[in-house]
Amino acid sequence: MTQAPDITEPQAAEPQAAEPTTIAPEAAPSVAAPAEASAVAADDALPQAAPQSLRQTPLHALHVTRGGRMVPFAGYDMPVQYAGGIIAEHNHVRTQAGLFDVSHMGQAFLAGADHETVARALEELVPGDILGLAPGRQRYTQLLDENGGILDDLMVTRSADPAEDGVLMLVINAATKEADYAHLTARLPGNIKLIRAEHRGLVAVQGPMAVQVVGRHCPEAVPLHFMSAISTRFDGIDCHISRSGYTGEDGYEISCKATRLRAIVERLLSEPVVKLIGLGARDSLRLEAGLCLYGHDIDTTTSPVEAALTWSIGKRRREHGDFPGAERVQRELRDGAARLRVGIKPEGRAPAREGTAIKSADGRTIGKVTSGGFGPTVNGPISMGYVEHGFTAPGTPVALIVRDKKLAASVVALPFVPHRYARGA
Amino acid sequence: MATMRYTKDHEWIRLDGEVATVGITEHAQQQLGDIVYVELPELGRKVDKGGEAAVVESVKAASDVYAPASGEVVAVNQALDGTPGAVNEEAEGKGWFFRLKLANASELDALMTDEQYKDYLATLS
Incomplete structure (x- = not known):
């Protein structure tokens, strides 16, 4: 291995x-x-x-x-x-x-x-x-x-x-x-x-x-x-x-x-x-x-x-x-920016990691994953990355190319887990 | 009696009659940490010794799993779809990956025995 x-x-x-x-x-x-x-x-x-x-x-x-x-x-x-x-x-x-x-x-x-x-x-x-x-x-x-x-x-x-x-x-x-x-x-x-x-x-x-x-x-x-x-x-x-x-x-x-x-x-x-x-x-x-990781996102x-x-x-x-x-x-x-950082939720269990190509439903490359892995609280794979203008709305279906296979995914709003900051009154 | 052998890439293969079961070793499991996904080969796929046969993903990274011997995939451990953590719990038992009908059982002769693998691990630390 x-x-x-x-x-x-x-x-x-x-x-x-x-x-x-x-x-x-x-x-x-x-x-x-x-x-x-x-x-x-x-x-x-x-x-x-x-x-x-x-x-x-x-x-x-x-x-x-x-x-x-x-x-x-x-x-x-x-x-x-x-x-x-x-x-x-x-x-x-x-x-x-x-x-x-x-x-x-x-x-x-x-x-x-x-x-x-x-x-x-x-x-x-x-x-x-x-x-x-x-x-x-x-x-x-x-x-x-x-x-x-x-x-x-x-x-x-x-x-x-x-x-x-x-x-x-x-x-x-x-x-x-x-x-x-x-x-x-x-x-x-x-x-x-x-x-x-x-x-x-x-x-x-x-x-x-x-x-x-x-x-x-x-x-x-x-x-x-x-x-x-x-x-x-x-x-x-x-x-x-x-x-x-x-x-x-x-x-x-x-x-x-x-x-x-x-x-x-x-x-x-x-x-x-x-x-x-x-x-x-x-x-x-x-x-x-x-949250962004410098050098990646x-x-x-x-x-x-x-x-x-x-x-x-x-x-x-x-x-x-x-x-x-x-x-x-x-x-x-x-x-409006030509591309935007968004959340991406793969449908199955396979993680889509940094560098994964993001494609539109018609197969065109529209972006790239900049951080991705497994979210323990979400209990599933999660990613974030940049997609072209026009594909940024939550719910937009996209495909992730992982090991030459297409994984179904969708654009989602960030964060994946709600923030619980002490914002005060 | 079953024959258990190990590879330098930390896979194990256990031959029972004509069919061999493959997985990753306890050592590999420990080093990878929490396993969150296992991509298994399709049934009927022919794999070559040393060729990529599966992928195991921990929280941190994806790692390739190679076929310890050539053969045809005759079973995969579907339970890993829902409970990939079984590999952490019992890497050399219920955490098995797939079964092969071997093309040439003598390929196992070149792999390490339990004792040889332990000695090999000792050289890594």
Whole structure:
């Protein structure tokens, strides 16, 4: 038996949050993810000792001790799953609370004289409304190139602390870290400082019981709404907590100094309902939630409009068109994009994975699957991908070409599993 | 008495009289993780030793399953359609994939015995 290479490349990670001196970051609504790794049956696909060049997160030893199956991902040696398996981990997050190490993601701060100064500088590079971000609020946006292609997607958080006015925290994808920092450094004005927070670690606690378990150690996190953040303490440890994530469930992302991360994690793992979750379940959870994985569902060839991320483009930004690639984005908003990211539900049990051709009923190729696999909560195969204008309406029948055979499928609305964010009143 | 043999690609084949049953090994099952779909060959299909005969998909990836010997497919494990997890539960039992009427039973001589396969696995870790 040999494994057909699948999700392997370490393309992306996901965005979450970040912080300045006291603050820290967290997670993202639509973004990033796990790719993973080798399955395994052929000898050369067996897990191997990580080459020395792979980086380790502050929790690496803990993953190994706890039975994590380690694989290369975005340049890091990361756990794709633990002993219970991906489906059990996935279901645990949907019903209880899962703990994810996302310390491989990039955390950084942008600092300027005041909020307006730093927000206007960042708005030169992204289509999101950063100026309108209230203190303690977080937003999902994208770094765009001159053609409106997506260089990366990221979470941007404005510090809740008035003493930190002028500080934005960024969480960017692991695989694009270096390119993003080079891009930002080359384009930000001299009065804005980019500070890489490599001394920080980041974990996500996701699931319906996340609020109870995190609340026991950090009561200040309980009243936070989705996409809000505070600098606080978790059992006395300074950290930055945001209510966000990459699973579609309620939950938090907790950033703290790398040296203190393990202490927070040990406290969380002492809670019976909390289990460690690997990249495999992270991928199936985000796919069911309809969230993009950079390098797969979005890249420099896709615009935010094509990627169905129009909701993340600020209204003022659309009108003013003052961001990279605005001409294309405004044209697509006005005339409709030539293609759109949609959900695809295969009718049978066979998964249709990344790269699968999508055809119309009359046999013409109309698109391609960008992420696909098995959805444990859906209990069946699910995919997402791009289809031509005219085939985007939910219910549109399409055919997927899997191993030279046509599989019947239909376009469906995303997400596959409803989001359960704590949006508040 | 049944003859059980193993391939380096982690398939097993068990010959009972003229018909051989094929599946993936316990080791393969463990490495793949949760199995969510198995694509089985059509009845009557002739397969060649080493040729692609089935596909097994875990949550993460699709893997080809090769025929350990040449022959004609005379049965497939339909139960895997509804319960592919049977492969995880009992890879070398109820998680079998298909049965072959062998073209040449002596092809099995070149495959590994249980002991040889265990030694082979030891070289992989």
